[in-house]
Amino acid sequence: MIPAGRKPATVERAAEIFGKSFNYFQNQRLWEKLFPATIKPFHRAGAQRIVRLWDEEQLLALAAQLELPFDQQDIPVLPVADPQHPKPQEYQDEDLLDVVEAWEALHEAGSELSQRAWTTYVSRDEDARETSGPKSALEINGSRYWHRKTVLDWDKARLGRGESPNAGRPEGSKDKAPRGPRPTAIARLAAAKGLLQELPDLSQAEMVKAIASTQNITERQALRILNEARANLGPAAPSPTTKNK
Structure with a gap:
């Protein structure tokens, strides 16, 4: 986070401030050697692609002190103590x-x-x-x-979804026949029905995993399809009983 009102300095600008070439400043990671802990970076820790940034005013003050006895009190204090972990009351x-x-x-x-x-x-x-x-x-x-x-x-x-003023059918357009289910949806439902009929003894969890893996969908989607297949097939026929001899 770059706190409100602060001017960010990139690695290129930092190298210029300290009178070093960019390649040397970057390769030697001079920020780790020169900057005290009171100079907090603006860039977010743990980012996959880090664009290193610091407060330019702090770097200018630090560069001016390097030829003198070092006094951290002369480095401006940021309005946010830690720009990477500001408290809600510090938000601007x-x-x-x-x-x-x-x-x-x-x-x-x-x-x-x-x-x-x-x-x-x-x-x-x-x-x-x-x-x-x-x-x-x-x-x-x-x-x-x-x-x-x-x-x-x-x-x-x-x-929100469907709230766009341009959403829906233009005024005066003719009604069209409702679209049927997509071929992929039909195939998935048929696969779930087949599983229920061919392997009725499988547990629900096993059926969900089987549908998810064979149809390349999530288990949540598989459960919804399985429930739809059960509803379409209706209640299972009772198992035949054998008479005692």
């Missing part, structure tokens, strides 16, 4: 969040939007600039950042 509307932090902000605010759905909303082709998600405020080395308020406001205004 203009905080800049990466794609995961933005979804976490939605989740904390009570949104039911899944992380996968959020990623789909903000994903885009290489040449595309517009998505159906909120507009990002900043892009650094291929990583986009959104203002906290922008993300939360977008989610509040987001239309």
Whole structure:
């Protein structure tokens, strides 16, 4: 997270501030040797693709002190003690969040939007600039950042399924015959019926696993299909009993 009002410095900018070449600064990981613990990174720990960022004002203050007796008190203190783990009372509307932090902000605010759905909303082709998600405020080395308020406001205004003003059939269009089930659905239902008829002694759990594996679907889908097959077949015929001799 980039706290509101702070200017992020990339590795390239950090190398420039400390008078080193980018390759040397990067290869030697000089941030681990130069930066005290009071300089907290903006980039999210554990990210698959890390775009390293720090507060530029802090780096400028540190670089100015390297020729003098070191005094950490002269390094500006960020308004958020730990930009990666801010407390709710430290949140600000203009905080800049990466794609995961933005979804976490939605989740904390009570949104039911899944992380996968959020990623789909903000994903885009290489040449595309517009998505159906909120507009990002900043892009650094291929990583986009959104203002906290922008993300939360977008989610509040987001239309639910079927609520789009353009949804449904255009006014005046003629009714069409209802579409039948898809071939894959018919095949899966037939497979479940066959299993019930051929192997009636299997437990429900075994049937669900068998349908899921053979039809390449989840067990939840398999259970729904199995229940539909049972309903279509009706109650099982009673087993014949043998008379005592």
